[in-house]
Amino acid sequence: MTKTITLGQFIIEKQADFPYAKGELSRLLRDIGIAAKIVNREVNKAGLVGILGDNGTTNVQGEGQKKLDVYADEQFISALRSGGECCVVASEEHDDCIFINSEISQNAKYIVCIDPLDGSSNIDVNVSVGTIFSIYRRTAVNGPVQPSEILQKGTQQVAAGYVIYGSSTMLVYTTGKGVNGFTLDPSIGEFCLSHPNMQIPRIGTIYSINEGNYIKFPQGVKDYIKYCQVEDGATLRPFTSRYIGSMVADVHRNLIKGGVFLYPTTSSHTQGKLRLMYECNPLALIIEQAGGKATDGFRRILEIQPEDLHQRTPIFIGNIEMVEKVEEFVQLSEVEAIPGSF
Numbered sequence: 001m002t003k004t005i006t007l008g009q010f011i012i013e014k015q016a017d018f019p020y021a022k023g024e025l026s027r028l029l030r031d032i033g034i035a036a037k038i039v040n041r042e043v044n045k046a047g048l049v050g051i052l053g054d055n056g057t058t059n060v061q062g063e064g065q066k067k068l069d070v071y072a073d074e075q076f077i078s079a080l081r082s083g084g085e086c087c088v089v090a091s092e093e094h095d096d097c098i099f100i101n102s103e104i105s106q107n108a109k110y111i112v113c114i115d116p117l118d119g120s121s122n123i124d125v126n127v128s129v130g131t132i133f134s135i136y137r138r139t140a141v142n143g144p145v146q147p148s149e150i151l152q153k154g155t156q157q158v159a160a161g162y163v164i165y166g167s168s169t170m171l172v173y174t175t176g177k178g179v180n181g182f183t184l185d186p187s188i189g190e191f192c193l194s195h196p197n198m199q200i201p202r203i204g205t206i207y208s209i210n211e212g213n214y215i216k217f218p219q220g221v222k223d224y225i226k227y228c229q230v231e232d233g234a235t236l237r238p239f240t241s242r243y244i245g246s247m248v249a250d251v252h253r254n255l256i257k258g259g260v261f262l263y264p265t266t267s268s269h270t271q272g273k274l275r276l277m278y279e280c281n282p283l284a285l286i287i288e289q290a291g292g293k294a295t296d297g298f299r300r301i302l303e304i305q306p307e308d309l310h311q312r313t314p315i316f317i318g319n320i321e322m323v324e325k326v327e328e329f330v331q332l333s334e335v336e337a338i339p340g341s342f
């Protein structure tokens with residue numbers, strides 16, 4: 001019989017891997033795991049307890065909030081507040097950062113960026129949703145937290161992860177030393193190690209993009225989609241198109257099966273739609289740690305200097321070969337668009 005390793009045990013075992021190992025980051029990850037279990041419990045019975053549907057409010061992006069968006073946000077913030085290791089939370093659901101000023105968080109060193117519930121449009125129809133998080137360490141030793149400490153590049157993440165509330169509930173995270181996945185065992189109420197050392201397959205045959213936006217895509221992305229659809233045995237084309245509409249679920253599937261997820265700029269989202277700080281950076285770190293790649297077509301996602309908490313970016317993320325093929329198309333069409341070239 002294989003030994004069960006819970007998330008809590010795993011975190012303690014791996015604590016020595018952390019550069020500043022004093023147990024705070026371990027406790028922070030544990031707090032996120034606890035909030036995830038609470039959110040999971042409500043997601044599972046949402047239809048019964050009246051928390052499906054719209055909340056009647058909008059967030060800073062002008063997007064309608066679902067009741068579960070608000071519930072998940074409250075749970076994660078409350079867990080981070082009472083844990084004492086986090087001094088600032090940046091959440092999709094709040095215009096500004098939330099500064100945690102309590103006695104127990106006086107010496108807190110960590111900053112958390114979070115999308116409490118990703119894939120809102122899927123909540124009411126019983127399709128997978130998730131939580132995405134990113135953890136940074138304060139750059140100053142003490143004193144009030146400065147904006148530059150919050151707007152750090154993705155390369156500075158000390159940990160990142162996601163929870164997917166799907167056919168089973170999983171928590172996947174990295175501290176920059178590989179990626180490990182834990183499945184929630186409802187019989188004991190614990191996340192247990194089920195996917196050690198996750199690696200994205202080198203060859204992928206899935207492309208994930210909202211093709212309903214086709215006419216709004218840049219030419220290079222349109223060309224890449226056509227490339228995916230052309231038959232060619234040597235490259236296993238035509239590729240399969242799969243799009244769930246929850247980034248976390250689309251990226252999780254591609255992490256396990258191999259594939260590329262694309263959310264480019266469109267004529268209606270000229271900066272891209274997905275948010276750098278709490279959607280793209282954490283998933284980019286996970287995918288890179290699993291042997292894949294994440295870019296905006298030109299730059300590594302993790303090297304983009306954020307200028308705003310809710311900044312958006314185009315993203316192409318998945319196994320290296322597929323992402324590099326997308327980049328080839330995107331970059332070529334940019335060159336062709338320069339007057340006088342070709």
Ligand SMILES: O=P(O)(O)OC[C@H]1O[C@](O)(COP(=O)(O)O)[C@@H](O)[C@@H]1O
Nearest residue numbers: 117118119120121210245246247248
């Ligand atoms: O409906 P679209 O334009 O394809 O966008 C889907 C994308 O929007 C998101 O739902 C945005 O996330 P939120 O639900 O957290 O706002 C992503 O998860 C998903 O990939």
Ligand SMILES: [Mg+2]
Nearest residue numbers: 115118119279
């Ligand atoms: Mg989201």
Ligand SMILES: [Mg+2]
Nearest residue numbers: 092115117118
């Ligand atoms: Mg969200």
